[in-house]
Amino acid sequence: xxxxxxxxxxxxxxxxxxxxxxxxxxxxxGYTISFxxxxxxxxxxKNLEEIRAEYKKLSNTADPILICPNHLTMIDSNIIIWALAxxxxxxxxFKKLSWNVPAVENFKNTLTRRFVTYLGKCIPVxxxxxxxxxxxxxxxxxxxxxxxxxFTYFPEGGRSRTARIDMENIRYGVGKLVAxxxxxxxxxxxxxxxxxxxxxEIPQKxxxxxxxxxxxxxxxxxxxxxxxxxxxTQIIQTLKNMEDDYFKEFPxxx
Numbered sequence: 001x002x003x004x005x006x007x008x009x010x011x012x013x014x015x016x017x018x019x020x021x022x023x024x025x026x027x028x029x030g031y032t033i034s035f036x037x038x039x040x041x042x043x044x045x046k047n048l049e050e051i052r053a054e055y056k057k058l059s060n061t062a063d064p065i066l067i068c069p070n071h072l073t074m075i076d077s078n079i080i081i082w083a084l085a086x087x088x089x090x091x092x093x094f095k096k097l098s099w100n101v102p103a104v105e106n107f108k109n110t111l112t113r114r115f116v117t118y119l120g121k122c123i124p125v126x127x128x129x130x131x132x133x134x135x136x137x138x139x140x141x142x143x144x145x146x147x148x149x150x151f152t153y154f155p156e157g158g159r160s161r162t163a164r165i166d167m168e169n170i171r172y173g174v175g176k177l178v179a180x181x182x183x184x185x186x187x188x189x190x191x192x193x194x195x196x197x198x199x200x201e202i203p204q205k206x207x208x209x210x211x212x213x214x215x216x217x218x219x220x221x222x223x224x225x226x227x228x229x230x231x232x233t234q235i236i237q238t239l240k241n242m243e244d245d246y247f248k249e250f251p252x253x254x
Contacts (some may be wrong), residue, residue: 007169011140018118023094025119030087037082042206045083051211055084058215059096064145064181067098067152068174068235069189071159071244074201077152081187083211098150101125101137103158142180152176155235159199165240172225175232178218186235188214192244194250210250212242
C-alpha cells in the first residue's frame with residue numbers, strides 16, 4: 001500500500017473517532033452555543049421557522065449537499081447552523097449538521113477553541129500548508145459528502161474586505177469540489193445583519209439577521225481548471241444576485 005493511501009486510511013479512522021465524539025456533543029455543545037447566541041448576544045433570525053422548514057425540504061435528498069454562504073464574520077457558520085435547524089433535529093439527523101473547514105489560525109491559539117472545533121464537526125485547513133495537506137482535506141471532504149454528510153464551504157475563501165460579494169477575486173476551491181462529486185446540490189445562503197456595515201470578528205450584540213436560501217445545480221461543459229472556474233463563478237454569481245435582491249429589499253442597510 002502506498003504512503004498516500006496509508007495516510008488517507010489513518011485520517012479516515014481518525015474521522016470516525018471524531019464523529020463518535022461529535023455525535024455525543026450535539027446537544028450539550030449545540031444548546032450552549034444557542035443559549036449564548038439567543039440570551040447573551042441576543043441575536044435574532046427573521047422568519048426562523050420558514051428558514052428551518054426550507055432547509056429540511058432542501059436537504060431531504062440522497063444527493064450530496066454543499067452549503068455556500070457569503071462571509072462577513074468569523075462565526076457565520078455557527079450562526080447558519082443555529083438558524084437552519086433545532087439542535088434536537090440535528091441529533092436525529094446528524095448528517096444534516098454541516099461540517100466546516102476553518103482556517104487553523106482562527107482557532108489554534110486557545111485550548112477552548114480547539115476543543116469546540118473538534119466537537120463541532122470541523123476539518124481544519126492550514127492556508128499555508130502543503131499541496132499534500134490541501135489534497136487530504138479535499139479527499140476527506142469528498143469521502144464524507146459521498147457518505148451523505150453536508151459541508152459548508154465559503155466560496156470567497158475568507159471574510160469579504162468590502163462587505164460585499166467580490167466578483168473580481170473568485171477562488172476556485174468550491175468549483176473543484178463540486179466537479180469532483182457528481183450530482184452535488186449547492187445551497188447558496190446569503191446572510192446579513194441589519195447592523196453589518198463591514199467585516200467583523202462577530203456580529204454586534206442584538207443583531208437581527210436576514211437569511212435567504214437558494215438551491216442550484218452547477219453544471220459545466222468544461223474540464224479541469226476551466227470547469228472549476230466556471231462552477232465557482234456560477235455559485236458566486238448566485239450569491240451576488242441574492243445580495244442585490246437583499247439591498248433592493250433593504251436599501252437603507254449597509
